[in-house]
Amino acid sequence: MNFIANDREPVYQQIIRYMRQLVVKGILKPGDPVPSRREMAINIKVNPNTVQKAYKEMEDMGIITTVRTHQSTITTDEKIISKIKQDLIHESLGVFIENMKSIEVEKDEIIKIIKDSY
Template sequence: MTMNFNNRDPVYVQVVRHFKEQIATGSLEPGEEIPSRRELANRLKINPNTAQRAYKEMEEQGLIYTERNNPSKITKDEKTLGSVREELIIEAVDSFVSSIRPINVPLDEIVGLIKETYNKEGDKHD
């Protein structure tokens, strides 16, 4: 597991987002065990307290659960899992709209450019 951290957002927030992306793409399956807090801190070269804070946040959001002394696991709750994907899509769209709105590009043109770019990117991954 590797991550490139930015300087804008707290590291624990970036760790949570990384897990959300892994869940949304299916790289992490419902019920799958995740590394211990200490192991994650070692892998990512972050402070163990930061890893602990990320796990606490994910537990509060219902993304992971921990039973007694067993390893933490990705939730099996389908509603939560579905909302993760939707949340990431909405964040991306909001960010895009905020950055493009000042340019006053007509919506039809934006949609055309998005389709074109999306299809090009899809061709690269095939």
């Protein structure tokens, strides 16, 4: 796993975003098992309690499913996966738009730049 934490936000939220990105990219597919909490903590070098908090949040969000005595898996609910993608798009777009507004870039110029760059 190629997870690198930053100091700007809680690590458990970064783990959630990272996992959401892996799902949207198709690296983690519906029904795929996710690493155990201990495995994840060792792989990304964080406290197991932090991973536990992230997994609990992801369970509450429907991203992962955990059945007693079985390994957690990525949801097979396509609506949830679609929502994850839409949420990531809107989060990234919101940050981008705020950054453009802060340097007073006009909407038409942003659209042109995106068309030229994409």
